[in-house]
């Protein structure tokens with residue numbers, strides 16, 4: 001028989017738990033009395049602060065943070081506090097290991113058992129609206145829900161993933177993702193955004209296996225979009241961006257052809273380049289993944305009559321875009337959908353996507369181009385603002 005030491009540890013813990021203490025936890029000595037957090041105390045400045053790890057309620061979970069991605073939202077908040085959250089512990093693309101949980105915690109939000117040592121991610125914190133707590137695509141989106149890492153500071157302080165520990169309160173969504181490696185787990189949140197976008201695109205009835213699809217914008221969002229389309233079996237993908245490095249990456253994620261908009265002067269020439277990349281055809285479907293109003297206005301030109309568009313680039317207000325409704329939508333009969341964040345169900349789909357992407361050899365983990373320890377979080381955010389890499393992550397030892 002081949003029992004690994006980690007298995008033995010798990011068995012011992014389970015036996016100890018069954019003897020019936022109120023709280024389940026890893027060996028108490030392994031949990032320190034305090035946790036560091038990266039507190040954004042003013043614009044462009046995180047302070048590493050230390051707070052006591054509080055007692056757990058019966059439904060609470062204490063997670064030792066392993067890593068957390070830096071999101072564009074974090075960068076906006078870091079730069080000028082547009083969400084008026086300061087002081088705040090940011091970090092919502094995090095993952096870590098359960099080290100302690102209240103006696104009533106048994107299962108995750110998908111019904112999978114939870115135990116000490118399991119790796120988890122959180123999704124959103126329920127309020128009282130049942131429509132956003134459903135695993136149902138037809139229910140409303142999560143616009144009204146809270147997430148860890150974007151919560152106002154409170155007396156517990158362990159509210160975001162840019163920290164050593166995070167306190168997951170009862171009633172939050174939590175998923176057991178022990179079967180995914182750390183890099184994949186750090187990418188779950190942004191991938192869920194794209195799973196949702198593709199689900200929205202599918203509601204048009206236009207997106208098919210043999211569709212010609214253009215993806216405009218090759219930041220992490222556009223690149224993940226390409227990886228998802230490829231993983232679904234869509235072969236004919238053209239990526240559009242202004243950075244050669246990002247376009248190379250788009251090929252790695254499964255784009256068949258790329259178009260650098262800087263090589264083409266004016267929208268007519270750019271449209272011709274996109275058409276050439278598809279062998280003389282316009283796109284059946286387009287994903288708009290930039291926050292640029294001009295890019296939004298341009299993308300209609302790349303789409304054939306009767307085609308479809310999913311707009312998902314404007315997670316913040318980037319201003320008005322000018323289109324011509326006669327040429328761009330009406331006479332072409334373009335079907336347009338918007339996409340916003342994700343649902344719980346998209347989260348579950350994302351876990352499977354990450355495994356399938358690896359299965360077909362897409363190097364998804366390469367999206368994480370920079371890793372910083374927690375005490376270099378200011379440098380991490382500055383690197384993000386300089387747009388030097390793709391996904392920047394904070395990774396704890």
Ligand SMILES: [Zn+2]
Pocket residue numbers: 071072073092093189190
């Ligand atoms: Zn995010």
